[in-house]
Amino acid sequence: MAALRAGPLSLEFVDGALRYLRLGSREILRGIYAAVRDSRWNTIPHRLSDLRIETAGDSFTLSFLAECRLKEIDFVWKGAARGDSTGRVRFSMDGEARSRFLRNRIGLCVLHPLRECAGRPVTVEEVDGAVAAGTFPRYVQPHQPFKNIRALTHEVVPGLRATVRLEGDVFEMEDQRNWADGSYKTYSTPLELPYPAAIEAGTRIAQSLTLTLEGPTPRPSRVASGIVLSLGDSPPAPVPCLGLSVASHGRSLHPAEAARLKTLAPAHLRVDLRPSRPGFRKDLARAAAEARALGSSLEVAVHLGDAPGHELKSLLEAAGRVRPRVTRWLILQDREGIPTEACVALARKALHSLHPPALLGTGTDGDYVELNRDRPPAGTDLLCYSVNPQVHASDDRTLVENLEGLASTVEAGRRIAGKRRLAITPVTLKPRADPFPADPRQASLFGAGWTVGSLGALCQRGVHSITFYETTGRRGVVDNARGSVFPLYHVLADAAEFAGGIVLPVKCTEPLAVAGVAFRLGAKSRVLLANLGPETRTVRLEGFRWPAHVWLKSLDEKSVKGAIASPVRFRAAPSRRVDSSGRSVELTLRPYSFVRLDSEIGH
16 A cells, blocks of 8 residues: 555555545545456456556656456556646556457446535536536435536535546446445446447557546644544434344254354344255254254245245245244345235235244345335335445455445435335345355454444344344354354354343444444443554544443454453453543554443443
8 A cells, every 4th residue: 555645635556546535534535446347247356567656745656557367358457647736636547458358347437435425416527518416315326326427526625626537438327335335436338338248359448537626725624633433413223133144054053053152142043945946944944943042033034936826835834844933034036136016925925824923024135226226015024135345345445434335225225114124134244146265354353343333334223133144154153163253253242232222323533444333221331342454543432421430341363362262251251440531431442453341320
């Protein structure tokens, strides 16, 4: 990473991209980069070489070569960027195909931040020169809010406007919150054009972006020292029912694993059943046995195919033999899209007699976008969708950025649901359809910190339940039959102890650095706090009605070995007493550390 300046702007160069173009603490653009997408929308990784960066006070120039090679794809492009003392930044790509291949997209992408843009005016200059006034969508827009873009202009601060001008193709914008991303994205080529398209060897693609500022630049404001986490403005919400998915590796729970999982007291276990396939009876029996062992109910996701009536009959017969305790049925399609009203009506009639108290839900097993573009039928108790933070990119910073996107899906989902409740199920660190092995960050302190952030983002009013990860294995919370656990296990255990309580809204002055979530149950309060980066950070917690002292337990690189090998001992060990002023508590967080802060009114 290289920290750069262009007049009043600060920005970073990271792996071929410009990121976090800021005026003081205010983001103007979140990122500028070039992407090569194959015929299945996979982003082809690149290898950088010949990187040259020159800086001179408040200006810079840089250049590099990026080679994108994977199977039949061979595309190389030269990147260049320049920033000057006026705040003008230019980024360009000039590439050539060295083989014939199919692509869905090749070109520049621009990310616009949510906090600074959502609901705010923007002026769009179209390719033919027409100018139109618009607004960055406040709620998640199902389709492209703007098309035929040549330039976008919005006000950064009163009197100061930023213009992004694009050359080399026709651009349009999508609302990436549909896939739980924390940004809007302007990209080329328009989706209404046929894809995939063949690229012949020798084809050249050149595009550029220029960011300019117009108007008086305010004097830099004084930057407050440290990071502040405080209570937010929205009302408290009931703690959702927190559950886990049955492990996809197919092995039954070992007694040592079950013992660890009981500490989490999962409200439910999710099991995915496809009654059109012969193995579903075995899956149901295994899930029912594991739920009984943990004292949990089942969340049964029923994926119906081409013969829903016959499949539901088979499910009823299998459930009649196993007699599972079901808390909710999720009626899904065994392919992309939302079940039809007729399909849901069939399921309602068939399943009600089996276990009348169970809730009936429908929605999608995929991303929120499916729910947003194809509204589900009425007559159900809840709506469901799944989330993961790396549909478009997988670096640590993107996963942190996308915590804000998770919160946006809930806010918009409540509008679709109306009086129905929301079930976020499942939450995974990696797309479940991804053929590659599980994300190694599942077993890391970063994974624990991201889980803290996802709890803070998703535990909002209207959310009935959240299903996190799997019980065991590389996508789970418990590692193996020896009983060791992943760090994120302790996050979920800490949250589970406040079942039946409320979630207090929190806000952070630097949400890309620190995540938090707060719970209250009777007189007891708990704040979970995570440092999301590799630097030591100071955080001040304000407005929580602190008593004279609070109790701190920390999970960091020093304590993590014992915490995962002996979780019972770690959880039973005494917390450290921390004095409070009554109004604030100041903490130093080690890199990627996760802390628990407990207090009790009257103590």
